[in-house]
Amino acid sequence: MFFSDVDLPAFARLLAVHFLRILAILIVAFLALRLLNWLTRRLVRHLKEMDEIDGSTQDRQIDTIFTVVRSTGLVVIIASALFMVLLEVGVNVGPMLTSVGIVGLALGLGAQTLVKDVVSGVFIMAENLYRVGEAVEVGGYAGTIEHFTLRATTVRAFNGTLYTIPNGDIRxxxxxxxxWSRAIVDVGLQYETDVPQAMDTLREIGRALGQNEELAPALLDEPTITGIENLGDWQVTLRIFVTTLPGQQFDVQRYLRQEVKKRLALAYPRQEIQIIS
Incomplete structure (x- = not known):
């Protein structure tokens, strides 16, 4: 063999014999790095296009997330290529892998909750489940998203209470x-009420809502009266609803309730006593 006639050090001879394999490993690692960079740039661009505000907090969080993802992928690819090269030249990497495994296991057990929170945070952001300023209910807490990080979501309840929820606990x-949202108001009427007349009154309330200068721009369609929704023990329930812009349903519902109270006789629990003579 050619290399047996050349006085090369054993290690150099070994490298020469396995040169093509090592070169292939390095080429694959290089292509993997290029693919990682292309995918992360594409995902970052896609997620930023979903956010209408340039330079927002969400954009900065996206950059931070994918910087971490890119760096982690870089370390994994380079470490894998290095181990494969060492194996190719005959280095026993068993003890090294054992040490790395023990350290990784210790770190994994210690940071299990943190990793779960961070991974959940990445998926929440990638799927665009909510943004700062939106009205949501997460983890059993209702309110407005005040702050969002990879580890936790902060919700400001309507009474002012601030809740911090680990992302890993959000189901x-x-x-x-x-x-869009929907303003829904159920109207409980006495059984003695003329239902067709009450429905006409609800239609008048709906038309008045459409002419209200403050609330009309928030409406996406005409108010709908569905008729009798339920027959209860002491009331007949009618329903009026209308589709609104997101977050505007609360003001519309308040207006509808106010007008219903002024124009209709609402039902309430009553007790009747019959005197038998």
């Missing part, structure tokens, strides 16, 4: 600030 999210 379901209700968002009232996306696309």
């Amino acid at each position: 379901a999210v209700s968002n009232s600030s996306r696309d």
Whole structure:
């Protein structure tokens, strides 16, 4: 063999024999790094396009997330390539892998909760579940998103209480600030009430709502009266609803309740005593 006739050090001879394999490992690692950079740039651009405000807090968080992702991927790819090269030249990496595994296990057990929170935070941001300023219910707490990080979400309740919820504890999210909302008001009437006349009154209230200068711009369609929704023990329930811009349903509901109270006789629990003579 050619290398047996050349007085090369054993290590150099070993490198020469496995040169093509090592070169292939390095090429694959290089391509993996290029692919990682391309994917992260594409995802960052896509997520920023979903955010209408340039330079917002969410944009900065996106940059931070993908900087961490890119750096982590870089370390994983380079470390994997290095181990494969060492294996190719005959270095026993078993003890090294054992040490790395022990350290990784210790760090994993110690940071298990933190990792769960951070991973959940990444998915919350990637799926755009909520943004700062939106009215939501997360982790059983309702309010407005005041702050969001990879580790936790901060919700300001309507009474002013501030809740900090670890992202890993969030199982379901209700968002009232996306696309459209619906103002729904149920009207409980006495059984003696003329229902068709009451429905006409509700239609008048709906028309008045559409002519209200402050609230009309928040409406996305005409108010709808559905008729009798329920027959209770002491009331007949009618319903009026209208689709509104996100977050505007509360003001519309207050207006509807106020007008209903002024124009209709509402039901209330009553006790009747019959005297038998």
